[in-house]
Amino acid sequence: MPFKTVTSKLAAQLDRDLMGPEIGFTLEQLMELAGFSVAQAVLKEYPLAASTKTQVLVLAGPGNNGGDGLVCARHLKLFGFHPVVYYPKPNSKTPFFSRLVNQLKFFNIPVLNVDENWTQFLDSDSTVCVVDALFGFSFKPPVREPFGSILQQLHKVQDRLPIVSVDVPTGWDVDEGPVEPNSIIPKVLVSLTVPKPCASKIDSLETQHYVGGRFVPAEFAHKYKFEPFPYENADQVVKLSPN
Ligand SMILES: NC(=O)C1=CN([C@@H]2O[C@H](COP(=O)(O)OP(=O)(O)OC[C@H]3O[C@@H](n4cnc5c(N)ncnc54)[C@H](OP(=O)(O)O)[C@@H]3O)[C@@H](O)[C@H]2O)[C@H](O)CC1
Numbered sequence: 001m002p003f004k005t006v007t008s009k010l011a012a013q014l015d016r017d018l019m020g021p022e023i024g025f026t027l028e029q030l031m032e033l034a035g036f037s038v039a040q041a042v043l044k045e046y047p048l049a050a051s052t053k054t055q056v057l058v059l060a061g062p063g064n065n066g067g068d069g070l071v072c073a074r075h076l077k078l079f080g081f082h083p084v085v086y087y088p089k090p091n092s093k094t095p096f097f098s099r100l101v102n103q104l105k106f107f108n109i110p111v112l113n114v115d116e117n118w119t120q121f122l123d124s125d126s127t128v129c130v131v132d133a134l135f136g137f138s139f140k141p142p143v144r145e146p147f148g149s150i151l152q153q154l155h156k157v158q159d160r161l162p163i164v165s166v167d168v169p170t171g172w173d174v175d176e177g178p179v180e181p182n183s184i185i186p187k188v189l190v191s192l193t194v195p196k197p198c199a200s201k202i203d204s205l206e207t208q209h210y211v212g213g214r215f216v217p218a219e220f221a222h223k224y225k226f227e228p229f230p231y232e233n234a235d236q237v238v239k240l241s242p243n
C-alpha cells in the first residue's frame with residue numbers, strides 16, 4: 001500500500017498539536033495507545049499459538065519512545081507473553097515514567113538497570129523477538145553510549161532474533177533512513193500515527209510494516225496531508241506492507 005510520510009519536524013508539530021490546549025490529549029493517553037498498538041503488532045506477527053516461546057525482550061530508551069516500550073511490555077504480559085525490560089537510562093524528567101515502571105513491577109515484569117546482564121535474553125531459543133523502543137523521531141545521530149553498544153549487539157543477532165522497531169528503527173536518521181553502515185534492519189516496523197520518511201527506505205521483503213497509534217480523526221489527518229489508514233474493527237494496527 002503506498003503511504004504518505006511526515007518529516008520529523010512535522011511529526012513533532014503534530015504531537016504538540018494533539019497535546020496542545022485546543023485538542024488536549026495528554027502524553028499519557030497517547031503513549032498508552034501507542035504501546036498498546038505495538039503489543040498488538042507483536043501478537044499479530046508472532047501468534048502465541050504458533051510457538052512454545054513466550055519471552056520478549058523490550059529495550060526502552062530515555063524518551064517517549066522508551067515510554068511506549070514500557071506500556072507495550074505491560075500489554076504483552078496481558079496478552080500471555082513474558083516480557084523482560086532493559087531500561088538503562090530511566091527518564092527522570094517526569095514522575096509519570098516511574099509510575100510506568102511501578103506498573104511493570106505490579107505485573108511481575110523484570111526491569112533491568114544499566115548494570116544488569118540484558119544480553120542473556122538475546123537468545124533465539126527462548127526469546128520471540130526484541131522490541132526496539134530505544135529512540136523515535138527525536139533521535140539525533142551519532143548515537144551516544146550506552147546505546148551504541150546496545151545497537152552493536154542487536155546488529156549481531158538480528159538475523160536469528162527478530163527486531164520490532166517502534167516508530168523509527170533506532171539509529172536510523174528519521175528522515176534519511178539507515179545512514180550508518182551497521183544500522184539495524186528490523187523484521188517489523190510499527191510507525192505511530194503516520195510513517196516518518198525513513199519508513200519509505202524499508203525493504204518490504206525484509207520488514208513487515210504496520211502503522212499504529214490510532215488516535216486521529218480524518219479531518220486531522222487531512223490537515224497533515226495524509227489519508228486515514230484502513231484500520232479494521234477495533235484493531236489498533238494495520239499492515240501497510242507487504243500486503
Ligand atoms: N503522536 C505519536 O505518534 C506519539 C509518539 N510517541 C512516541 O514518542 C517518540 C518521540 O519521543 P521523544 O521523547 O520526542 O524522543 P525520543 O524517544 O525519540 O528520544 C529522545 C531521547 O533520546 C535522547 N537522544 C537523542 N539523540 C540521542 C543520541 N544520539 N544518543 C543518545 N541519546 C539520544 C534524548 O536525549 P537528549 O539528552 O538529547 O535530550 C532524549 O532523552 C515517538 O517516536 C513515538 O515513539 C509518544 O508516545 C506520544 C504519541
Ligand SMILES: [K+]
Nearest residue numbers: 132135166168
Ligand atoms: K525505536
